[in-house]
Amino acid sequence: MVSASDLLDIDGEFSDRELALRETVREFVDRRIRPGIAGWFEEARFPVELIPELAELGLLGMHLSGYGCAGRTAVEYGLAAQELEAGDSGIRTFVSVQGSLAMSAIAKWGSEVQKATWLPRMARGDAIGCFGLTEPSAGSDPAAMRTTARREGDAWVLDGTKRWIGLASIADVAVIWARTEEGVRGFLVPTETPGFSATPITGKLAMRASIQCDVALDGVRLPESAVLPEGRGLRAAFSCLDEARFGIAWGAIGAARDSFDTALAYAQERTQFGRPIAGFQLTQAKFVDMALEIQKAQLVALRLGRAKDAGRLEPHMISFAKLNNTRVAIDVARTARTVLGGNGVTLDLSPMRHASNLEAVRTYEGTDEVHTLVLGERITGLRAFR
Incomplete structure:
Protein backbone atom coordinates (compact mmCIF):
# COMPACT_ATOMS: atom_id res chain seq x y z
CA MET A 1 0.00 0.00 0.00
CA ARG A 124 23.60 -16.89 7.32
CA GLY A 125 23.26 -15.37 10.76
CA ASP A 126 25.35 -18.21 12.20
CA ALA A 127 27.92 -15.70 13.46
CA ILE A 128 27.29 -12.20 14.76
CA GLY A 129 29.73 -9.32 14.48
CA CYS A 130 30.27 -6.00 16.20
CA PHE A 131 32.37 -2.94 15.40
CA GLY A 132 34.47 -1.30 18.10
CA LEU A 133 35.57 2.25 17.33
CA THR A 134 33.84 4.61 19.79
CA GLU A 135 35.36 4.96 23.24
CA PRO A 136 34.15 6.57 26.49
CA SER A 137 36.27 9.66 25.81
CA ALA A 138 36.43 9.41 22.01
CA GLY A 139 33.03 9.66 20.37
CA SER A 140 32.97 12.45 17.82
CA ASP A 141 36.78 12.55 17.92
CA PRO A 142 37.91 8.95 17.21
CA ALA A 143 41.45 10.20 16.61
CA ALA A 144 41.63 10.54 20.40
CA MET A 145 41.19 6.79 20.92
CA ARG A 146 43.26 5.26 23.71
CA THR A 147 42.90 1.58 22.86
CA THR A 148 46.32 0.22 21.93
CA ALA A 149 47.72 -2.81 20.18
CA ARG A 150 51.38 -3.65 20.71
CA ARG A 151 53.54 -6.36 19.20
CA GLU A 152 54.78 -8.99 21.62
CA GLY A 153 56.80 -11.62 19.78
CA ASP A 154 54.57 -13.19 17.13
CA ALA A 155 51.41 -11.83 18.77
CA TRP A 156 49.51 -8.60 19.19
CA VAL A 157 48.23 -7.54 22.62
CA LEU A 158 45.21 -5.22 22.83
CA ASP A 159 44.27 -3.06 25.81
CA GLY A 160 41.54 -0.47 26.11
CA THR A 161 37.83 0.20 26.33
CA LYS A 162 35.07 0.82 23.83
CA ARG A 163 31.56 2.17 24.43
CA TRP A 164 28.19 2.05 22.66
CA ILE A 165 29.23 -1.03 20.73
CA GLY A 166 26.17 -2.59 19.13
CA LEU A 167 25.67 -6.36 19.50
CA ALA A 168 28.93 -6.87 21.41
CA SER A 169 27.42 -9.11 24.10
CA ILE A 170 26.01 -11.55 21.53
CA ALA A 171 28.80 -11.20 18.97
CA ASP A 172 31.13 -13.98 17.87
CA VAL A 173 33.70 -11.62 16.38
CA ALA A 174 34.54 -7.99 17.08
CA VAL A 175 36.18 -5.60 14.63
CA ILE A 176 38.36 -3.54 16.97
CA TRP A 177 40.27 -0.42 15.98
CA ALA A 178 43.38 0.33 18.00
CA ARG A 179 46.48 2.49 18.00
CA THR A 180 49.75 0.84 17.01
CA GLU A 181 53.25 2.12 16.34
CA GLU A 182 52.22 2.00 12.66
CA GLY A 183 49.06 4.05 13.20
CA VAL A 184 45.46 2.94 13.66
CA ARG A 185 44.85 -0.68 12.62
CA GLY A 186 41.83 -2.95 12.53
CA PHE A 187 41.76 -6.34 14.26
CA LEU A 188 39.36 -9.28 14.23
CA VAL A 189 38.84 -10.39 17.81
CA PRO A 190 36.92 -13.63 18.44
CA THR A 191 34.86 -12.72 21.48
CA GLU A 192 35.79 -15.87 23.40
CA THR A 193 39.40 -14.62 23.47
CA PRO A 194 40.60 -14.23 27.08
CA GLY A 195 40.54 -10.59 28.16
CA PHE A 196 37.58 -9.60 25.97
CA SER A 197 34.36 -8.72 27.78
CA ALA A 198 31.14 -6.95 26.80
CA THR A 199 28.59 -5.53 29.23
CA PRO A 200 25.18 -4.36 27.94
CA ILE A 201 24.37 -0.73 28.73
CA THR A 202 21.17 -0.46 30.77
CA GLY A 203 18.81 2.39 31.58
CA LYS A 204 18.50 3.49 27.96
CA LEU A 205 15.61 5.77 27.02
CA ALA A 206 16.05 5.01 23.31
CA MET A 207 16.91 1.98 21.18
CA ARG A 208 15.57 -0.25 23.91
CA ALA A 209 14.88 -3.16 21.53
CA SER A 210 18.57 -3.35 20.63
CA ILE A 211 21.91 -4.07 22.27
CA GLN A 212 24.68 -1.57 22.96
CA CYS A 213 27.61 -2.42 25.20
CA ASP A 214 30.69 -1.34 27.03
CA VAL A 215 33.64 -3.43 25.82
CA ALA A 216 36.83 -4.05 27.77
CA LEU A 217 40.05 -5.35 26.24
CA ASP A 218 42.44 -6.48 28.97
CA GLY A 219 45.59 -8.01 27.55
CA VAL A 220 43.76 -9.58 24.61
CA ARG A 221 46.37 -11.66 22.79
CA LEU A 222 45.90 -12.23 19.06
CA PRO A 223 47.93 -13.85 16.29
CA GLU A 224 49.19 -11.89 13.31
CA SER A 225 46.36 -13.42 11.27
CA ALA A 226 43.86 -11.35 13.29
CA VAL A 227 45.04 -8.09 11.70
CA LEU A 228 42.90 -6.71 8.88
CA PRO A 229 45.78 -6.42 6.40
CA GLU A 230 44.30 -3.51 4.47
CA GLY A 231 42.64 -1.82 7.44
CA ARG A 232 45.06 1.02 8.06
CA GLY A 233 44.20 4.44 9.47
CA LEU A 234 40.95 6.01 10.51
CA ARG A 235 39.92 6.33 6.87
CA ALA A 236 39.42 2.57 6.80
CA ALA A 237 37.11 2.74 9.81
CA PHE A 238 35.30 5.78 8.41
CA SER A 239 34.58 3.96 5.16
CA CYS A 240 32.53 1.47 7.17
CA LEU A 241 30.78 4.26 9.05
CA ASP A 242 29.76 5.75 5.72
CA GLU A 243 28.06 2.45 4.83
CA ALA A 244 26.10 2.62 8.08
CA ARG A 245 25.25 6.31 7.62
CA PHE A 246 23.87 5.51 4.19
CA GLY A 247 21.45 3.05 5.78
CA ILE A 248 20.47 5.57 8.44
CA ALA A 249 19.56 8.17 5.81
CA TRP A 250 17.06 5.69 4.37
CA GLY A 251 15.97 4.10 7.63
CA ALA A 252 14.99 7.37 9.28
CA ILE A 253 12.41 7.90 6.53
CA GLY A 254 10.78 4.63 7.52
CA ALA A 255 10.34 5.82 11.09
CA ALA A 256 8.93 9.12 9.83
CA ARG A 257 6.55 7.46 7.39
CA ASP A 258 5.27 5.04 10.01
CA SER A 259 4.69 7.93 12.41
CA PHE A 260 2.77 9.81 9.70
CA ASP A 261 0.66 6.81 8.72
CA THR A 262 -0.13 5.96 12.34
CA ALA A 263 -1.22 9.52 13.11
CA LEU A 264 -3.30 9.76 9.93
CA ALA A 265 -5.19 6.54 10.63
CA TYR A 266 -5.87 7.74 14.17
CA ALA A 267 -6.98 11.22 13.06
CA GLN A 268 -9.43 9.77 10.55
CA GLU A 269 -11.09 7.70 13.30
CA ARG A 270 -10.77 9.96 16.34
CA THR A 271 -13.87 12.14 16.71
CA GLN A 272 -13.94 15.41 18.66
CA PHE A 273 -16.49 18.22 18.46
CA GLY A 274 -18.66 16.00 16.31
CA ARG A 275 -16.24 15.10 13.51
CA PRO A 276 -12.90 13.34 12.85
CA ILE A 277 -9.95 15.45 13.93
CA ALA A 278 -8.44 14.91 10.46
CA GLY A 279 -11.07 17.37 9.23
CA PHE A 280 -9.74 20.30 11.26
CA GLN A 281 -7.51 22.87 9.59
CA LEU A 282 -4.72 22.78 12.16
CA THR A 283 -4.52 18.98 11.95
CA GLN A 284 -4.44 19.03 8.17
CA ALA A 285 -1.66 21.60 8.26
CA LYS A 286 0.40 19.20 10.36
CA PHE A 287 -0.11 16.39 7.87
CA VAL A 288 0.82 18.60 4.94
CA ASP A 289 4.00 19.76 6.63
CA MET A 290 4.95 16.19 7.56
CA ALA A 291 4.28 14.89 4.06
CA LEU A 292 6.36 17.64 2.45
CA GLU A 293 9.35 16.82 4.61
CA ILE A 294 9.03 13.06 4.17
CA GLN A 295 8.91 13.49 0.39
CA LYS A 296 11.97 15.71 0.33
CA ALA A 297 13.88 13.29 2.54
CA GLN A 298 12.88 10.40 0.26
CA LEU A 299 14.23 12.28 -2.75
CA VAL A 300 17.50 12.92 -0.91
CA ALA A 301 17.82 9.22 -0.09
CA LEU A 302 16.99 8.19 -3.64
CA ARG A 303 19.61 10.58 -5.04
CA LEU A 304 22.11 9.12 -2.55
CA GLY A 305 21.31 5.56 -3.57
CA ARG A 306 21.49 6.19 -7.30
CA ALA A 307 24.82 7.99 -6.86
CA LYS A 308 26.20 5.10 -4.83
CA ASP A 309 25.11 2.55 -7.41
CA ALA A 310 26.73 4.66 -10.13
CA GLY A 311 29.99 4.96 -8.19
CA ARG A 312 29.61 8.72 -7.79
CA LEU A 313 28.85 8.96 -4.08
CA GLU A 314 31.08 11.31 -2.08
CA PRO A 315 31.37 11.40 1.74
CA HIS A 316 29.88 14.89 2.08
CA MET A 317 26.73 13.64 0.32
CA ILE A 318 26.28 11.03 3.03
CA SER A 319 26.67 13.74 5.68
CA PHE A 320 24.01 15.81 3.88
CA ALA A 321 21.55 12.92 3.88
CA LYS A 322 22.25 11.71 7.42
CA LEU A 323 21.95 15.23 8.84
CA ASN A 324 18.83 16.18 6.89
CA ASN A 325 16.88 12.95 7.10
CA THR A 326 17.35 12.32 10.81
CA ARG A 327 16.31 15.92 11.53
CA VAL A 328 13.22 15.47 9.38
CA ALA A 329 12.34 12.12 10.93
CA ILE A 330 12.48 13.28 14.53
CA ASP A 331 10.41 16.38 13.74
CA VAL A 332 7.81 14.26 11.95
CA ALA A 333 7.63 11.76 14.81
CA ARG A 334 7.16 14.54 17.35
CA THR A 335 4.48 16.24 15.25
CA ALA A 336 2.69 12.94 14.70
CA ARG A 337 2.66 12.41 18.46
CA THR A 338 0.83 15.71 18.96
CA VAL A 339 -1.96 14.50 16.67
CA LEU A 340 -2.44 11.53 18.98
CA GLY A 341 -2.91 13.64 22.09
CA GLY A 342 -2.52 11.84 25.40
CA ASN A 343 -2.90 8.45 23.74
CA GLY A 344 0.36 9.12 21.94
CA VAL A 345 2.53 8.80 25.05
CA THR A 346 1.89 5.06 25.39
CA LEU A 347 3.46 2.15 23.53
CA ASP A 348 0.10 1.42 21.91
CA LEU A 349 1.04 3.86 19.13
CA SER A 350 4.44 4.17 17.47
CA PRO A 351 5.38 7.87 17.02
CA MET A 352 6.75 8.53 20.51
CA ARG A 353 8.76 5.29 20.40
CA HIS A 354 10.16 6.37 17.03
CA ALA A 355 10.93 9.85 18.38
CA SER A 356 12.77 8.32 21.33
CA ASN A 357 14.78 6.01 19.09
CA LEU A 358 15.59 8.83 16.69
CA GLU A 359 17.27 10.78 19.48
CA ALA A 360 19.90 8.02 19.42
CA VAL A 361 19.89 7.64 15.63
CA ARG A 362 20.48 11.38 15.29
CA THR A 363 23.49 11.06 17.59
CA TYR A 364 25.31 7.92 16.48
CA GLU A 365 27.41 7.58 13.31
CA GLY A 366 28.13 11.30 13.60
CA THR A 367 26.20 13.92 15.52
CA ASP A 368 24.40 16.83 13.85
CA GLU A 369 27.34 19.01 14.79
CA VAL A 370 29.91 16.74 13.14
CA HIS A 371 27.97 16.45 9.89
CA THR A 372 27.32 20.19 9.90
CA LEU A 373 31.06 20.82 10.06
CA VAL A 374 31.73 18.27 7.31
CA LEU A 375 29.35 20.20 5.08
CA GLY A 376 30.74 23.52 6.27
CA GLU A 377 34.22 22.46 5.21
CA ARG A 378 32.89 21.34 1.85
CA ILE A 379 31.20 24.71 1.30
CA THR A 380 33.94 27.01 2.58
CA GLY A 381 37.08 24.95 2.07
CA LEU A 382 38.04 25.64 5.69
CA ARG A 383 38.24 22.90 8.35
CA ALA A 384 36.56 23.88 11.63
CA PHE A 385 37.15 20.75 13.69
CA ARG A 386 40.46 21.91 15.13
Whole structure:
Protein backbone atom coordinates (compact mmCIF):
# COMPACT_ATOMS: atom_id res chain seq x y z
CA MET A 1 0.00 0.00 0.00
CA VAL A 2 1.29 3.45 -0.93
CA SER A 3 1.50 5.93 1.94
CA ALA A 4 -0.69 9.03 1.70
CA SER A 5 2.55 10.97 2.22
CA ASP A 6 3.73 10.02 -1.31
CA LEU A 7 2.34 13.14 -2.94
CA LEU A 8 4.92 13.11 -5.75
CA ASP A 9 4.50 9.44 -6.71
CA ILE A 10 8.12 8.76 -5.82
CA ASP A 11 7.23 5.08 -5.92
CA GLY A 12 7.23 5.52 -9.69
CA GLU A 13 10.99 6.11 -9.53
CA PHE A 14 11.70 2.59 -8.28
CA SER A 15 12.08 -0.50 -10.47
CA ASP A 16 9.85 -3.55 -10.14
CA ARG A 17 12.73 -5.42 -8.53
CA GLU A 18 13.25 -2.66 -5.97
CA LEU A 19 9.55 -2.49 -5.14
CA ALA A 20 9.34 -6.28 -4.85
CA LEU A 21 12.13 -6.29 -2.28
CA ARG A 22 10.47 -3.46 -0.39
CA GLU A 23 7.19 -5.35 -0.26
CA THR A 24 8.93 -8.50 0.96
CA VAL A 25 10.58 -6.65 3.82
CA ARG A 26 7.41 -4.68 4.58
CA GLU A 27 5.41 -7.90 4.84
CA PHE A 28 8.02 -9.32 7.22
CA VAL A 29 7.85 -6.19 9.38
CA ASP A 30 4.05 -6.31 9.48
CA ARG A 31 4.03 -9.99 10.37
CA ARG A 32 7.01 -10.39 12.69
CA ILE A 33 8.00 -7.00 14.10
CA ARG A 34 4.87 -4.91 14.62
CA PRO A 35 3.07 -7.45 16.84
CA GLY A 36 5.98 -7.70 19.28
CA ILE A 37 7.87 -4.43 19.16
CA ALA A 38 6.03 -2.64 21.98
CA GLY A 39 6.78 -5.51 24.33
CA TRP A 40 10.42 -5.80 23.27
CA PHE A 41 10.87 -2.05 23.69
CA GLU A 42 9.26 -2.09 27.14
CA GLU A 43 11.32 -5.11 28.21
CA ALA A 44 14.50 -3.64 26.70
CA ARG A 45 15.06 -6.87 24.79
CA PHE A 46 16.49 -7.42 21.34
CA PRO A 47 14.55 -10.28 19.68
CA VAL A 48 17.41 -12.60 18.78
CA GLU A 49 14.86 -15.07 17.43
CA LEU A 50 14.50 -12.83 14.36
CA ILE A 51 18.13 -13.26 13.31
CA PRO A 52 17.64 -16.47 11.29
CA GLU A 53 14.63 -14.93 9.53
CA LEU A 54 16.52 -11.77 8.63
CA ALA A 55 19.28 -13.97 7.25
CA GLU A 56 16.77 -16.06 5.29
CA LEU A 57 15.53 -12.87 3.64
CA GLY A 58 19.08 -12.14 2.55
CA LEU A 59 19.32 -8.92 4.57
CA LEU A 60 22.63 -9.57 6.34
CA GLY A 61 25.43 -8.02 4.33
CA MET A 62 22.93 -7.71 1.51
CA HIS A 63 24.89 -5.01 -0.33
CA LEU A 64 28.03 -7.20 -0.45
CA SER A 65 28.76 -9.67 -3.23
CA GLY A 66 30.14 -13.18 -2.93
CA TYR A 67 30.74 -15.25 0.20
CA GLY A 68 27.02 -16.03 0.47
CA CYS A 69 25.96 -12.37 0.42
CA ALA A 70 23.00 -11.24 -1.66
CA GLY A 71 24.79 -8.67 -3.84
CA ARG A 72 21.87 -6.24 -3.77
CA THR A 73 22.12 -2.65 -4.99
CA ALA A 74 22.50 0.35 -2.74
CA VAL A 75 18.92 1.43 -3.42
CA GLU A 76 17.64 -2.03 -2.54
CA TYR A 77 19.60 -1.94 0.70
CA GLY A 78 18.20 1.51 1.43
CA LEU A 79 14.62 0.37 0.87
CA ALA A 80 15.15 -2.62 3.17
CA ALA A 81 16.58 -0.33 5.86
CA GLN A 82 13.60 1.98 5.44
CA GLU A 83 11.08 -0.80 5.97
CA LEU A 84 12.94 -2.28 8.93
CA GLU A 85 13.06 1.09 10.67
CA ALA A 86 9.36 1.59 10.04
CA GLY A 87 9.13 -1.34 12.42
CA ASP A 88 11.79 -0.09 14.82
CA SER A 89 15.19 1.58 14.68
CA GLY A 90 16.65 -1.19 16.81
CA ILE A 91 15.89 -3.86 14.23
CA ARG A 92 17.40 -1.81 11.41
CA THR A 93 20.42 -1.16 13.62
CA PHE A 94 21.05 -4.89 13.97
CA VAL A 95 21.20 -5.28 10.19
CA SER A 96 23.41 -2.19 9.96
CA VAL A 97 25.92 -3.28 12.61
CA GLN A 98 26.12 -6.79 11.19
CA GLY A 99 26.29 -5.85 7.51
CA SER A 100 27.37 -2.25 7.07
CA LEU A 101 29.93 -2.20 9.87
CA ALA A 102 31.30 -5.62 10.79
CA MET A 103 30.84 -7.44 7.47
CA SER A 104 31.82 -4.39 5.42
CA ALA A 105 35.04 -4.03 7.40
CA ILE A 106 35.97 -7.64 6.66
CA ALA A 107 34.92 -7.38 3.01
CA LYS A 108 36.81 -4.11 2.44
CA TRP A 109 39.92 -4.64 4.50
CA GLY A 110 40.19 -8.33 5.36
CA SER A 111 42.36 -11.09 3.91
CA GLU A 112 40.90 -13.77 1.69
CA VAL A 113 41.09 -16.22 4.59
CA GLN A 114 39.26 -13.77 6.89
CA LYS A 115 36.55 -13.19 4.31
CA ALA A 116 36.04 -16.89 3.67
CA THR A 117 36.04 -17.66 7.38
CA TRP A 118 33.56 -15.06 8.54
CA LEU A 119 31.40 -13.62 5.76
CA PRO A 120 29.41 -16.76 4.80
CA ARG A 121 28.64 -17.50 8.45
CA MET A 122 27.63 -13.90 9.10
CA ALA A 123 25.40 -13.78 6.02
CA ARG A 124 23.60 -16.89 7.32
CA GLY A 125 23.26 -15.37 10.76
CA ASP A 126 25.35 -18.21 12.20
CA ALA A 127 27.92 -15.70 13.46
CA ILE A 128 27.29 -12.20 14.76
CA GLY A 129 29.73 -9.32 14.48
CA CYS A 130 30.27 -6.00 16.20
CA PHE A 131 32.37 -2.94 15.40
CA GLY A 132 34.47 -1.30 18.10
CA LEU A 133 35.57 2.25 17.33
CA THR A 134 33.84 4.61 19.79
CA GLU A 135 35.36 4.96 23.24
CA PRO A 136 34.15 6.57 26.49
CA SER A 137 36.27 9.66 25.81
CA ALA A 138 36.43 9.41 22.01
CA GLY A 139 33.03 9.66 20.37
CA SER A 140 32.97 12.45 17.82
CA ASP A 141 36.78 12.55 17.92
CA PRO A 142 37.91 8.95 17.21
CA ALA A 143 41.45 10.20 16.61
CA ALA A 144 41.63 10.54 20.40
CA MET A 145 41.19 6.79 20.92
CA ARG A 146 43.26 5.26 23.71
CA THR A 147 42.90 1.58 22.86
CA THR A 148 46.32 0.22 21.93
CA ALA A 149 47.72 -2.81 20.18
CA ARG A 150 51.38 -3.65 20.71
CA ARG A 151 53.54 -6.36 19.20
CA GLU A 152 54.78 -8.99 21.62
CA GLY A 153 56.80 -11.62 19.78
CA ASP A 154 54.57 -13.19 17.13
CA ALA A 155 51.41 -11.83 18.77
CA TRP A 156 49.51 -8.60 19.19
CA VAL A 157 48.23 -7.54 22.62
CA LEU A 158 45.21 -5.22 22.83
CA ASP A 159 44.27 -3.06 25.81
CA GLY A 160 41.54 -0.47 26.11
CA THR A 161 37.83 0.20 26.33
CA LYS A 162 35.07 0.82 23.83
CA ARG A 163 31.56 2.17 24.43
CA TRP A 164 28.19 2.05 22.66
CA ILE A 165 29.23 -1.03 20.73
CA GLY A 166 26.17 -2.59 19.13
CA LEU A 167 25.67 -6.36 19.50
CA ALA A 168 28.93 -6.87 21.41
CA SER A 169 27.42 -9.11 24.10
CA ILE A 170 26.01 -11.55 21.53
CA ALA A 171 28.80 -11.20 18.97
CA ASP A 172 31.13 -13.98 17.87
CA VAL A 173 33.70 -11.62 16.38
CA ALA A 174 34.54 -7.99 17.08
CA VAL A 175 36.18 -5.60 14.63
CA ILE A 176 38.36 -3.54 16.97
CA TRP A 177 40.27 -0.42 15.98
CA ALA A 178 43.38 0.33 18.00
CA ARG A 179 46.48 2.49 18.00
CA THR A 180 49.75 0.84 17.01
CA GLU A 181 53.25 2.12 16.34
CA GLU A 182 52.22 2.00 12.66
CA GLY A 183 49.06 4.05 13.20
CA VAL A 184 45.46 2.94 13.66
CA ARG A 185 44.85 -0.68 12.62
CA GLY A 186 41.83 -2.95 12.53
CA PHE A 187 41.76 -6.34 14.26
CA LEU A 188 39.36 -9.28 14.23
CA VAL A 189 38.84 -10.39 17.81
CA PRO A 190 36.92 -13.63 18.44
CA THR A 191 34.86 -12.72 21.48
CA GLU A 192 35.79 -15.87 23.40
CA THR A 193 39.40 -14.62 23.47
CA PRO A 194 40.60 -14.23 27.08
CA GLY A 195 40.54 -10.59 28.16
CA PHE A 196 37.58 -9.60 25.97
CA SER A 197 34.36 -8.72 27.78
CA ALA A 198 31.14 -6.95 26.80
CA THR A 199 28.59 -5.53 29.23
CA PRO A 200 25.18 -4.36 27.94
CA ILE A 201 24.37 -0.73 28.73
CA THR A 202 21.17 -0.46 30.77
CA GLY A 203 18.81 2.39 31.58
CA LYS A 204 18.50 3.49 27.96
CA LEU A 205 15.61 5.77 27.02
CA ALA A 206 16.05 5.01 23.31
CA MET A 207 16.91 1.98 21.18
CA ARG A 208 15.57 -0.25 23.91
CA ALA A 209 14.88 -3.16 21.53
CA SER A 210 18.57 -3.35 20.63
CA ILE A 211 21.91 -4.07 22.27
CA GLN A 212 24.68 -1.57 22.96
CA CYS A 213 27.61 -2.42 25.20
CA ASP A 214 30.69 -1.34 27.03
CA VAL A 215 33.64 -3.43 25.82
CA ALA A 216 36.83 -4.05 27.77
CA LEU A 217 40.05 -5.35 26.24
CA ASP A 218 42.44 -6.48 28.97
CA GLY A 219 45.59 -8.01 27.55
CA VAL A 220 43.76 -9.58 24.61
CA ARG A 221 46.37 -11.66 22.79
CA LEU A 222 45.90 -12.23 19.06
CA PRO A 223 47.93 -13.85 16.29
CA GLU A 224 49.19 -11.89 13.31
CA SER A 225 46.36 -13.42 11.27
CA ALA A 226 43.86 -11.35 13.29
CA VAL A 227 45.04 -8.09 11.70
CA LEU A 228 42.90 -6.71 8.88
CA PRO A 229 45.78 -6.42 6.40
CA GLU A 230 44.30 -3.51 4.47
CA GLY A 231 42.64 -1.82 7.44
CA ARG A 232 45.06 1.02 8.06
CA GLY A 233 44.20 4.44 9.47
CA LEU A 234 40.95 6.01 10.51
CA ARG A 235 39.92 6.33 6.87
CA ALA A 236 39.42 2.57 6.80
CA ALA A 237 37.11 2.74 9.81
CA PHE A 238 35.30 5.78 8.41
CA SER A 239 34.58 3.96 5.16
CA CYS A 240 32.53 1.47 7.17
CA LEU A 241 30.78 4.26 9.05
CA ASP A 242 29.76 5.75 5.72
CA GLU A 243 28.06 2.45 4.83
CA ALA A 244 26.10 2.62 8.08
CA ARG A 245 25.25 6.31 7.62
CA PHE A 246 23.87 5.51 4.19
CA GLY A 247 21.45 3.05 5.78
CA ILE A 248 20.47 5.57 8.44
CA ALA A 249 19.56 8.17 5.81
CA TRP A 250 17.06 5.69 4.37
CA GLY A 251 15.97 4.10 7.63
CA ALA A 252 14.99 7.37 9.28
CA ILE A 253 12.41 7.90 6.53
CA GLY A 254 10.78 4.63 7.52
CA ALA A 255 10.34 5.82 11.09
CA ALA A 256 8.93 9.12 9.83
CA ARG A 257 6.55 7.46 7.39
CA ASP A 258 5.27 5.04 10.01
CA SER A 259 4.69 7.93 12.41
CA PHE A 260 2.77 9.81 9.70
CA ASP A 261 0.66 6.81 8.72
CA THR A 262 -0.13 5.96 12.34
CA ALA A 263 -1.22 9.52 13.11
CA LEU A 264 -3.30 9.76 9.93
CA ALA A 265 -5.19 6.54 10.63
CA TYR A 266 -5.87 7.74 14.17
CA ALA A 267 -6.98 11.22 13.06
CA GLN A 268 -9.43 9.77 10.55
CA GLU A 269 -11.09 7.70 13.30
CA ARG A 270 -10.77 9.96 16.34
CA THR A 271 -13.87 12.14 16.71
CA GLN A 272 -13.94 15.41 18.66
CA PHE A 273 -16.49 18.22 18.46
CA GLY A 274 -18.66 16.00 16.31
CA ARG A 275 -16.24 15.10 13.51
CA PRO A 276 -12.90 13.34 12.85
CA ILE A 277 -9.95 15.45 13.93
CA ALA A 278 -8.44 14.91 10.46
CA GLY A 279 -11.07 17.37 9.23
CA PHE A 280 -9.74 20.30 11.26
CA GLN A 281 -7.51 22.87 9.59
CA LEU A 282 -4.72 22.78 12.16
CA THR A 283 -4.52 18.98 11.95
CA GLN A 284 -4.44 19.03 8.17
CA ALA A 285 -1.66 21.60 8.26
CA LYS A 286 0.40 19.20 10.36
CA PHE A 287 -0.11 16.39 7.87
CA VAL A 288 0.82 18.60 4.94
CA ASP A 289 4.00 19.76 6.63
CA MET A 290 4.95 16.19 7.56
CA ALA A 291 4.28 14.89 4.06
CA LEU A 292 6.36 17.64 2.45
CA GLU A 293 9.35 16.82 4.61
CA ILE A 294 9.03 13.06 4.17
CA GLN A 295 8.91 13.49 0.39
CA LYS A 296 11.97 15.71 0.33
CA ALA A 297 13.88 13.29 2.54
CA GLN A 298 12.88 10.40 0.26
CA LEU A 299 14.23 12.28 -2.75
CA VAL A 300 17.50 12.92 -0.91
CA ALA A 301 17.82 9.22 -0.09
CA LEU A 302 16.99 8.19 -3.64
CA ARG A 303 19.61 10.58 -5.04
CA LEU A 304 22.11 9.12 -2.55
CA GLY A 305 21.31 5.56 -3.57
CA ARG A 306 21.49 6.19 -7.30
CA ALA A 307 24.82 7.99 -6.86
CA LYS A 308 26.20 5.10 -4.83
CA ASP A 309 25.11 2.55 -7.41
CA ALA A 310 26.73 4.66 -10.13
CA GLY A 311 29.99 4.96 -8.19
CA ARG A 312 29.61 8.72 -7.79
CA LEU A 313 28.85 8.96 -4.08
CA GLU A 314 31.08 11.31 -2.08
CA PRO A 315 31.37 11.40 1.74
CA HIS A 316 29.88 14.89 2.08
CA MET A 317 26.73 13.64 0.32
CA ILE A 318 26.28 11.03 3.03
CA SER A 319 26.67 13.74 5.68
CA PHE A 320 24.01 15.81 3.88
CA ALA A 321 21.55 12.92 3.88
CA LYS A 322 22.25 11.71 7.42
CA LEU A 323 21.95 15.23 8.84
CA ASN A 324 18.83 16.18 6.89
CA ASN A 325 16.88 12.95 7.10
CA THR A 326 17.35 12.32 10.81
CA ARG A 327 16.31 15.92 11.53
CA VAL A 328 13.22 15.47 9.38
CA ALA A 329 12.34 12.12 10.93
CA ILE A 330 12.48 13.28 14.53
CA ASP A 331 10.41 16.38 13.74
CA VAL A 332 7.81 14.26 11.95
CA ALA A 333 7.63 11.76 14.81
CA ARG A 334 7.16 14.54 17.35
CA THR A 335 4.48 16.24 15.25
CA ALA A 336 2.69 12.94 14.70
CA ARG A 337 2.66 12.41 18.46
CA THR A 338 0.83 15.71 18.96
CA VAL A 339 -1.96 14.50 16.67
CA LEU A 340 -2.44 11.53 18.98
CA GLY A 341 -2.91 13.64 22.09
CA GLY A 342 -2.52 11.84 25.40
CA ASN A 343 -2.90 8.45 23.74
CA GLY A 344 0.36 9.12 21.94
CA VAL A 345 2.53 8.80 25.05
CA THR A 346 1.89 5.06 25.39
CA LEU A 347 3.46 2.15 23.53
CA ASP A 348 0.10 1.42 21.91
CA LEU A 349 1.04 3.86 19.13
CA SER A 350 4.44 4.17 17.47
CA PRO A 351 5.38 7.87 17.02
CA MET A 352 6.75 8.53 20.51
CA ARG A 353 8.76 5.29 20.40
CA HIS A 354 10.16 6.37 17.03
CA ALA A 355 10.93 9.85 18.38
CA SER A 356 12.77 8.32 21.33
CA ASN A 357 14.78 6.01 19.09
CA LEU A 358 15.59 8.83 16.69
CA GLU A 359 17.27 10.78 19.48
CA ALA A 360 19.90 8.02 19.42
CA VAL A 361 19.89 7.64 15.63
CA ARG A 362 20.48 11.38 15.29
CA THR A 363 23.49 11.06 17.59
CA TYR A 364 25.31 7.92 16.48
CA GLU A 365 27.41 7.58 13.31
CA GLY A 366 28.13 11.30 13.60
CA THR A 367 26.20 13.92 15.52
CA ASP A 368 24.40 16.83 13.85
CA GLU A 369 27.34 19.01 14.79
CA VAL A 370 29.91 16.74 13.14
CA HIS A 371 27.97 16.45 9.89
CA THR A 372 27.32 20.19 9.90
CA LEU A 373 31.06 20.82 10.06
CA VAL A 374 31.73 18.27 7.31
CA LEU A 375 29.35 20.20 5.08
CA GLY A 376 30.74 23.52 6.27
CA GLU A 377 34.22 22.46 5.21
CA ARG A 378 32.89 21.34 1.85
CA ILE A 379 31.20 24.71 1.30
CA THR A 380 33.94 27.01 2.58
CA GLY A 381 37.08 24.95 2.07
CA LEU A 382 38.04 25.64 5.69
CA ARG A 383 38.24 22.90 8.35
CA ALA A 384 36.56 23.88 11.63
CA PHE A 385 37.15 20.75 13.69
CA ARG A 386 40.46 21.91 15.13
